[in-house]
Amino acid sequence: MKKILFYRRGGLGDTLLTFPVLEVLKKQGYRIAVIGVKAYYRLAQKVGWVDEIYEDLYPQVLNRPYDLKIFFSKNGGIYPFPDKRIWIVDYYFRYLKLPQIYSQTLPIEGLKESPFKNRIILHPGSGSPKKIPEFLLFRKIEEFLKKKGMDYIYVVGEADQWVKDLTSNFWEIEDLEFLAKAFKTARGFIGLDSGISHLASYVGIKTFVFFGPTDYIVWHPIGPNLQIITLDLECSPCFPKVCAESPCLDPEKLFLQFLKKADL
Template sequence: MKVLVLHQGAIGDFILAIPAIWTAYLALKPEELHLVGHPSSTEVLKGVFWVKKIWDVNLYPFSTLWFKPIKDLDFKMALVFSKASEWQNALKGSGVKEIWMLPPFPKERIPLFHHHLKNLKSYGISLKTEYMGLFFKEEEKEEALKFLEKKGIRGPFFAVHPGAGSPKKIWPPERMANLSNWLYDRFECFPLVIKGPADQRACDEFLKYINVPHLLIENLPLRKLGALLKFASFFLGNDSGIAHLAAFSGCQTFVLFGPTDPVVFMPYGPYVRCIKKGEEIDEIKEEDLKETLQNYLSK
């Protein structure tokens, strides 16, 4: 049996669906599992052993699925992380016999990854799975270590991400830089600064105020970045796709929340600490984080 999984969410939302996708794979035991989504999100599973192929939802044939069936679509089953009846009807017209529609967001206040697993239960899948990580190959981990060595990073380092997808989710970059300076001076922990495509303004502001040695990483492919994060002492950043990547990679993750609800959008991983003080992210004070990080680093 060939199974198609469609998810067109952003990085963080897609990562929070991976536990459900993996659980479905284990339960259904398909001969092949194919993913359809945005490459900027689905690349986190590029090359993993259980995903046969990844398709770009923006390109033919799947870009046409909103308004017409796809001829000769060779899948018996589809898992669709959407409520869109257009996709359901087009898949039926494409010859897909069994279609599971999985609403992307919960109506109740529960973690998003739990919501996806709960949706699977409604289709008879209640298989319990433990944290699985991003299925890094040994060569990916070795490449990450070689990268760090080449850049001269041999001692403890932490990853810091000043940006986010929305300005309302960005803790003042000056404070993030001040905290990074303090971490280097107090604990000799080297800052690895992450900059993504949407982080120009926040990163420029951050770099004005950081005054200790650091390394800026720009637009690294997600799996390479995830492998680096696996070796970080911890990650510090805003509620963003990169925070979800850090947590899922197994890195101790400290993620700052403003208007979004950490109960629903908390990252999935074994070592996650969500920090929220109010609806505005700048209500979080530097001293609050210093206390939290000092307690962690003093263990």
């Protein structure tokens, strides 16, 4: 069997955006070893798109015989970012000259007993505070959901512990595979540009993602039921050089944009 070594280090969202490439390579008959965050790539392993996972560039791994090595890195290999505003997944496929025939939904089954069943999931956090608007945005969303008679719950990750000070209605993330399966049972998801939002969209549920200073054209999630909400200001995108005023994260204006698309 042909063997590939694949490297693209990054956060959860960055990792999920490589899954279509791994899926297509697996369909071509490769045995695939990846180097990256094990907790993230285990999802690809679970659905059969990855065979081996390594956390680091171990010499004993790098020196094995491979038919192909694919390295997305600033320090050699393929530059990990496109030089123009195209979706990162399209960039990967064009560079590697692969057929773009892949799953729009992560093929993972939902849980029978899920903390999110028929509920709206709210996630007001992100890996960078520069992407986070005032919590007022989610207070307004709470009011909207209550008026609609919809049950909701917040999810809290490692970087979102501050949410616990603002609500007692939350579920804390412990295991990504459990989270993905639990998300499948939800009525919908509302969040920011974060890895958790990428996961929600990829499992196929209705997903609303607020983009401010980051580029939604390049970094939007995979998924058939994704709605992107952005003010689309002339000064955006600007990440990571974000201005102090952050008009692209105005909670009042973002909420009004959400109301235009809130077909929950």
